[in-house]
Amino acid sequence: MYPKKIAQDTAKVLQSYLTYQAVKTVIDQLSETNPTLAIWLSHYTSNSNIQDGEGYLEKLMVDNKELLLRILTVREHLAQNVLEFIPEMVNSNIVKANVEHRRHLLERLTQSPP
């Protein structure tokens, strides 16, 4: 196992996921204040590769710099507010899921054949 490499890859995936969540949040906000722009950003995002978060933002810089700056701010804010809870949540969810899978397996193994 290479925990350092896995941690780096996980951080990358999470950064892109928070970019996606920031874009979604901005679309939600705009749908209240500026529906036309909300629709524009929504279409723009569907036609872009948001999985590559930084590439998406670089492209948006050319196409709408105000939205880029807004997404950067929301993403930073999300990271500060969301990330601290994540390790404990994921750890406890995984422990719970493992108990559940092992219990389920035990049930299968001890089932009397019909």
Next chain:
Amino acid sequence: MYPKKIAQDTAKVLQSYLTYQAVKTVIDQLSETNPTLAIWLSHYTSNSNIQDGEGYLEKLMVDNKELLLRILTVREHLAQNVLEFIPEMVNSNIVKANVEHRRHLLERLTQSPP
């Protein structure tokens, strides 16, 4: 913004990502000790929906319970070793990326036209 909902969704994504990393780790280990089983698990995973981590594990329970138990153990181990570093890594990567995007935008805006 709904940070609680976003935190829950983020935790879910991360749990599935760690399942994928655990499967990858087990395939790596098996390729040293039992190449035939490594190939089997690799094919099995390509033909399954690993994006739904828990569904993948439930299916594997029927098809190879020893591998299921091994993946559960590796995943729990990964979670314990990797997650604690993630918030700081992602926060600092996002701050750095934002500085970079803003610098890049400033360069574009202050470029004298050709």
